Amino acid sequence: MRVLLIEDDKLIGDGLKAGLTKLGFSIDWFSDGKTGLQAIDAAPYDAVILDLSLPGIDGMDILYQWRNSGHDEPVLILTARDALSQKVAGLQNGADDYLCKPFALAEVAARLQALIRRRHGQLTPTLSYNHVVFDPASMKVTSHGEPVILTPKELAILELFMHNAGRVLPRPLIEEKLYNWDEEVSSNAVEVHVHHLRRKLGNDFIRTVHGVGYTLGEAK
Structure with a gap:
């Protein structure tokens, strides 16, 4: 954030x-x-x-x-x-x-x-979507009940998506949320983070909306 x-x-x-x-x-x-x-x-x-x-x-x-x-x-x-x-x-x-x-x-x-x-209208301290649970206070993530290790930027992008479930997030907005003015951003930074999250949380957890951006996969 x-x-x-x-x-x-x-x-x-x-x-x-x-x-x-x-x-x-x-x-x-x-x-x-x-x-x-x-x-x-x-x-x-x-x-x-x-x-x-x-x-x-x-x-x-x-x-x-x-x-x-x-x-x-x-x-x-x-x-x-x-x-x-x-x-x-x-x-x-x-x-x-x-x-x-x-x-x-x-x-x-x-x-x-x-x-x-x-x-964001969230009442509980933890965020959950399908099989993934994220506790921002402890920075701990579980998938199907098992702990998952994420980098700080991966945690940040996961929190962003989970706060905006059901919304398509354009890549420029994701970059603005993830990086401050002191940080250099490579042209494919968001794509790399999304790739790593899919590898760790499942390919269907984040969906690409071609020409627009990314969104969480279908709720189950």
Whole structure:
């Protein structure tokens, strides 16, 4: 899942980007408020981590402008502002969650996963489709009850497909969800990942829609 991170503290930003990337998220990190405000239009983000005390423009003003312009991406405010009145204001202005610094990486990841689940209308913490079960929190996959080892990118593309069961995903959209702006993408990267997933999960698990993209196979 692709996440927009707006945080001006280099130590915190570095830690979040490195830690969340290891957990399977694709992170675009901006440290300036004005740049971060505009960045949300540049990619199909699944969630946002937003600091409030930012150079250029305050995070609360960013959130206000996003919501007024129709952006509905889930926003997790991550800030040192820990007064109850500030938490209430953040949630009333459109934030979906509010977490104060200092924080634990595991909690940030869990809150992001919960926000993304809610956005897709998913009630349970695990994703399942036919014989495949995926737990995003533990990054474990089983097929017919047996564990399957997937690479981080394979896990990311599997989660994307399982969140969008019944929908055909064009290759450019898959690339945008899988890769941040710092990563180079080879012309056949998606095809390679799909090939590996089919080899590990079954040839009929992902279906090619020629000229359009890919979708999960028929539900059984």
